[in-house]
Amino acid sequence: MRISRELKPALWLSLHDITPRVSATRQAVYCHNPSPFYRIGLREALQEPKFLMFNQLYALLYRVFIRRNYCIIVQQDWLRAEFRRRMGQIPVVVAYPSLQAVEGPVAPTTGTEFVFIYPALPRVFKNIETLCEAAKILDSRGVSGFEVRLTLDGSENRYARWLRRKFGETAQVRFIGRQTKDEMAMQYREASAVVFPSKLETWGLPITEGKAHGLPLLVADLPYARVTVGTYDRVSFFPAESSDALADLMQSMIEQTWNPTGNHHSYPDAPFAPDWASLWGILTNDLPSAPQISRGLAI
Known part of the structure; x- marks a missing residue:
């Protein structure tokens, strides 16, 4: 005062x-x-x-x-x-x-594996386990030639340690640790798609970054995500806690049969500032x- x-x-x-x-x-x-x-x-x-x-x-x-x-x-x-x-x-x-401008779109680095990346800190609402379970489901189906990259190392907190114990032996799940800005730019260049299963966000910056790079997006079907994706053709949505639905979409991407649903979003009612x-x-x-x-x- x-x-x-x-x-x-x-x-x-x-x-x-x-x-x-x-x-x-x-x-x-x-x-x-x-x-x-x-x-x-x-x-x-x-x-x-x-x-x-x-x-x-x-x-x-x-x-x-x-x-x-x-x-x-x-x-x-x-x-x-x-x-x-x-x-x-x-x-x-x-x-x-x-939002600050990000580099993109860029062509992904050529590789033999399909790379799904989820940039997220280990917070419980980030719902990382749904993506890891989807990777396990694909492995059980005999689907190969892909990897899931998580930007944590499994030591950060209780949740991270639980994820490491539960999914550390899943061959397709890689705990790559926290990335610098330059390292994250490289990750986007190497990525084939961005997955974002978070259950709670005010915005969800990796969605915007993935879109700026022209990458395919697999995003939780929640109100915040529809807004952040905005108008974009290369996106599909899945129920936030359905590993099976996410696995189906991931498999279609790996096998090049993916048919994105796309998204269109208009501005909200006033008062509104773009x-x-x-x-x-x-x-x-x-x-x-x-x-x-x-x-x-x-x-």
């Missing part, structure tokens, strides 16, 4: 979920943690207790002072619907992220001294 009284800002924009108690002409908060809107299971809670804490705590923290805001900012329409379902008809703006510049216009609309507002920005 003290620093806000000194600055006397026209706009106080909080970029990390929580609404502070400050003095400002207008407040807004950017909420990008979707964990309160996820129904966590017992196994997931045991494997990642910190996520259970966020799941419970953020449901309360989001509510604190939330009605002080001129608007709440989220990345997708499903999050807006969840906020309104939990907290009533509060003003929520959907703002798509302004990029950060548009969002800034919404936040500063009708504010006094809007051209000088940058001196009052608080992060």
Whole structure:
């Protein structure tokens, strides 16, 4: 409160979920943690207790002072619907992220195996086990000539260690560890397809990166994924927890019989900002001294 009284800002924009108690002409908060809107299971809670804490705590923290805001900012329409379902008809703006350009599209490196890659940290909602189970199913069917690359080494946390114990002997599953930006660029060049079975995301950057590289996508059939994929022909969706359905799609790719379903997505209803510049216009609309507002920005 003290620093806000000194600055006397026209706009106080909080970029990390929580609404502070400050003095400002207008407040807004950017909420990008979707964990309160996820129904966590017992196994997931045991494997990642910190996520259970966020799941419970953020449901309360989001509510604190939330009605002080001129608007709440989220990345997708499903999050807006969840906020309104939990907290009533509060003003929520959907703002798509302004993503840095990625290199692409590029031709994949020629290889003898079909490479599926899933770039993800070992978080329980990333649903990595569904992809690993799909690899085991393909192996049981006698399907060969493919590998699945995971960007973890199996030592990071309880969940990672469980994955390593359960799937470490599956020949087609490779634990390649966390990648640098340059290493990840190489992984995309070597990949034949991106698989993204995550059950919870505010966006899902690997989907956007895979699309930018022109790679085929196999993506969980969930609202966030439909938005992030956008309009794209080279994509198929599968039920998030169906290893069999995912295995069928993977097999069709390996055997070159894949028939993608494609996806088309239109913009959500207003209030909506397709990029950060548009969002800034919404936040500063009708504010006094809007051209000088940058001196009052608080992060």
